[in-house]
Amino acid sequence: MPQEKIREDRGPMTLTDLPLRHETPPARRTRKRTRIQAENEARILDAALAVFSATGYRGATLAEVAERAGMTKPNLLYYFRRKEDIYLAVLTRTLEHWLAPLRDLNADGEPVEEIRAYIRRKLQLARDFPKESQLFANEVLHGAPNLMPVLRGPLKDQVDEKAAVIRGWIADGRLTPVDPHHLIFMIWATTQHYADFAPQVGAVLGSNDWLDEAAATLDAIFVGGLTPR
Amino acid sequence: MPQEKIREDRGPMTLTDLPLRHETPPARRTRKRTRIQAENEARILDAALAVFSATGYRGATLAEVAERAGMTKPNLLYYFRRKEDIYLAVLTRTLEHWLAPLRDLNADGEPVEEIRAYIRRKLQLARDFPKESQLFANEVLHGAPNLMPVLRGPLKDQVDEKAAVIRGWIADGRLTPVDPHHLIFMIWATTQHYADFAPQVGAVLGSNDWLDEAAATLDAIFVGGLTPR
């Protein structure tokens, strides 16, 4: 059986109201958030990101998450009732972080320069937060069982909006005519590749210091490919 | 615990002698390969590709592989002694298929046209054999525990060889100067993206018929980016 579908639909959604809200921890039934609660939940989410991104949902064990978070398994389950809840929580947190850079693509900027800056931002994210990228990649690779509503909803909306911007630039003759959606896919693919396929990149290059060379190459190809002749 | 490292080193290797040889099935101890053996092993490998690519090594269960292969679990284990053996067998078979297209990059061809043809081949592979791509992506995403020697050995050699060809083209002024390794990464990333992130591509496009548009976009960017001005 594939990775379980964890979330059932709960209606439409927006970017600020991502549809992955997990069960509130039992301790929060009453009163306000405790200091210990905040600390432990943060430690758990960090541990969970490491474990889930490295092994996927099915491969991850609560015992390992608990150990990395420095607590026992029942203690972990005191903060998150189920494994799914932990996964959804860390996926949600990652998602916010992940959708941000595209938003900054500015319709009023110089087209080629805007895209170049976007690529640079994504490349830095890949270097600085590879685990987030891997978590996301793993989820989508296995059919996005928990993310499909987000992909079809907020993500598609976001992409469509920016695609319209790019289409406008093309119409103005400021960019080579290409399909904006596929251009965005290209940027996602080429930048996230360095996080998701890190072992391969490292093995082929014989080094893990790829950022500058990668940026230079992406720059050359995209700028050359997008600048009207 | 992450996906187990299944294979321990067995020294240097070549492309034709990939280092993922699994245990020979028990039935092959004696005499030659049976008709039933060949049939069942093929059915098992097909089933295993589907299951492993969809759920990863840890997520896959022998029961599901057996069911898809149309046999009982003990029967499956009669042909492959352990889960690892099945995984390694299907990974090996995939690998051969996967390393092929790069080999066809012809040093004597017209540079931009050769790269364009390579991209087209990879894109068709992504459409026609997404499961192979996903299997490979999953393995690398989780640290390539079973593939690292291949990545560092035969794969790196293959890439280095073709990188030299590209470097030659650049030296002759027939291509925009870019780092050949990163150019190859770009091609891998942009083409395999359509297989590995298929749910996302489908969700954003609202369609699964991406080949022609993708090819046109990749063509425009890569040709524009690689053609000297």
Place this chain on the structure above:
DNA sequence: GAAAAATTGGACCGATTGGTCAAAATAAAC
């Protein structure tokens, strides 16, 4: 500092899963 609430962890449980075994059934060899 006593009472109440929140936090921690040892022991335990049922379900799943990879894998075994031995005996039955089928196919191949002669």
Place this chain on the structure above:
DNA sequence: GTTTATTTTGACCAATCGGTCCAATTTTTC
């Protein structure tokens, strides 16, 4: 057609894992 080798399967086992329970401990409240 009998013997021999191969193939199939039901029953079963040990380990792992998600999750529960409850008593002990610590922190907060007043």
